[in-house]
Amino acid sequence: MELLTGPGPGVSTVVIIGNFDGVHLGHQALIHQAKEIGAMHGWPVVALTFDPHPSLVLRPNPPKHYLITPRDLKLHWLDHYGVDFVRVLSFDHNLAMVPPMAFLALEVQQKLQAQAVVVGYNFTFGAGGLGTAETLKQWGAASHVKVRIVEPVNADSVVVSSSAIREHISQRHIDKANELLGHPFSVQSVVYHGEGRGSTIGIPTLNLLPVEQQIMPPFGVYAGYVTIGEANNALLPAVANWGIRPTFGGHKPVLEVHVIDQTLPDLHDNVVRFDFQQALRSEQKFESVDELIRQIHYDVDRARQLL
Numbered sequence: 001m002e003l004l005t006g007p008g009p010g011v012s013t014v015v016i017i018g019n020f021d022g023v024h025l026g027h028q029a030l031i032h033q034a035k036e037i038g039a040m041h042g043w044p045v046v047a048l049t050f051d052p053h054p055s056l057v058l059r060p061n062p063p064k065h066y067l068i069t070p071r072d073l074k075l076h077w078l079d080h081y082g083v084d085f086v087r088v089l090s091f092d093h094n095l096a097m098v099p100p101m102a103f104l105a106l107e108v109q110q111k112l113q114a115q116a117v118v119v120g121y122n123f124t125f126g127a128g129g130l131g132t133a134e135t136l137k138q139w140g141a142a143s144h145v146k147v148r149i150v151e152p153v154n155a156d157s158v159v160v161s162s163s164a165i166r167e168h169i170s171q172r173h174i175d176k177a178n179e180l181l182g183h184p185f186s187v188q189s190v191v192y193h194g195e196g197r198g199s200t201i202g203i204p205t206l207n208l209l210p211v212e213q214q215i216m217p218p219f220g221v222y223a224g225y226v227t228i229g230e231a232n233n234a235l236l237p238a239v240a241n242w243g244i245r246p247t248f249g250g251h252k253p254v255l256e257v258h259v260i261d262q263t264l265p266d267l268h269d270n271v272v273r274f275d276f277q278q279a280l281r282s283e284q285k286f287e288s289v290d291e292l293i294r295q296i297h298y299d300v301d302r303a304r305q306l307l
C-alpha cells in the first residue's frame with residue numbers, strides 16, 4: 001500500500017471515503033466491494049480518510065481518549081485488507097466548511113480520478129455533514145462516476161460501528177469489540193525503559209505507551225499476543241497489565257507486556273504490537289511484592305490456557 005502525499009496515483013481509481021476508525025467489519029465490506037469493482041476494470045482502490053478524526057476537531061469538548069486505531073494501526077489494517085493507496089486529508093475547520101459537491105469535484109474526481117466511489121449506507125460528508133449517500137448518487141449520475149452504497153453490516157445482531165466498538169472497549173468487553181472489528185483491538189508502540197523491576201521479580205516486561213488519543217480498556221490484566229517489528233507475523237502468547245502499578249505507588253499509565261515462556265533479546269526502541277484477546281482481572285494494589293508475584297504467575301497460567 002502506498003501513502004499518497006502529492007497528487008493522486010495518476011490512473012483511474014475506485015475510492016472509498018470515511019474515518020475508518022478501527023477498520024471494522026463494516027469498513028472491510030466497503031474495501032471488499034471496492035476491490036471487486038477495481039478487479040473488473042483494473043482500477044486500484046484508494047482509501048480517502050481524515051486525520052485528526054473529525055470528532056476530535058468539531059466537538060466542543062472532544063474526548064481525550066477516542067481512537068480505536070491511531071494513524072499507524074489504521075494504515076496497517078487498510079493495507080492488510082488490500083487497499084492499494086491511502087490519502088490522509090488533514091481535517092480542520094476549513095475542510096469542514098467545503099460544500100459536499102465541491103469536495104467530490106476536487107478531492108475525489110480531480111485529484112484521485114475516481115471512476116467509482118463506494119461508501120456505507122450512513123455516509124455523510126461536506127459542510128455540516130449535509131452530503132449523504134443520496135447526494136453522492138446524484139453527483140455520480142451527473143459526473144459518470146459509478147456509486148455503490150453498502151448495506152449495513154451486522155454482527156451479533158447489532159450494526160457494526162466504531163462507537164459500538166468504543167463502548168465495548170471501555171466496558172472491558174474485549175471479545176465483543178474484537179468480534180465487531182474482525183481483528184484484535186491492539187496497541188502499537190516502541191518499547192520504553194521501565195524501572196527494571198520486572199526482571200528482578202522474575203517477570204520481565206516490555207513497556208508500551210499507547211498513543212495519547214487512543215481509547216483504552218479499564219486498568220487491568222489482559223491475555224493477548226505480541227508481534228515484534230512491522231514485517232513480522234509471529235504471534236507470541238503474552239499477558240499484559242494496563243495501569244499505574246499501585247503496589248509500587250506508580251502514577252503514569254503503562255502497558256506492561258510479559259511474553260510467556262520466552263527469553264527475548266533487548267527490544268528497547270523496537271516497535272511492538274500487543275493484540276488484546278481476553279480480560280483477566282482488574283489491576284490491584286497488593287500488600288506485598290510476593291503476593292503480586294503469586295498473582296502474576298496465576299495470570300500467566302490462565303493466559304497460557306486461554307491462548
Ligand SMILES: Cc1cc2nc3c(=O)[nH]c(=O)nc-3n(C[C@H](O)[C@H](O)[C@H](O)COP(=O)(O)O)c2cc1C
Pocket residue numbers: 194195196197198199203205207221239240241244245246247248256257258282283284285286292296299300
Ligand atoms: C501480568 C501482570 C499483572 C500485573 N498486575 C499488577 C497489579 O495488579 N498491580 C500492580 O501494582 N502491578 C501489577 N503489575 C505490574 C508489575 O508491578 C510490574 O510489571 C513490575 O513492577 C515491573 O515494573 P517495571 O517494568 O517498571 O520495572 C503486573 C504486571 C504483569 C506483567
Ligand SMILES: Nc1ncnc2c1ncn2[C@@H]1O[C@H](COP(=O)(O)OP(=O)(O)OP(=O)(O)O)[C@@H](O)[C@H]1O
Pocket residue numbers: 017018019020021025026027029030118119120121122123124150151152153154159160161162163164
Ligand atoms: N456497519 C456498516 N456497514 C456498512 N457500511 C458501514 C458500516 N459502518 C460504517 N460504514 C461505512 O464505512 C464508511 C466509513 O465510515 P466512518 O468511519 O466515516 O464512519 P462510521 O464507521 O459509520 O462511524 P461509526 O461506526 O462511529 O458510526 C462510511 O461510508 C460508512 O457509511
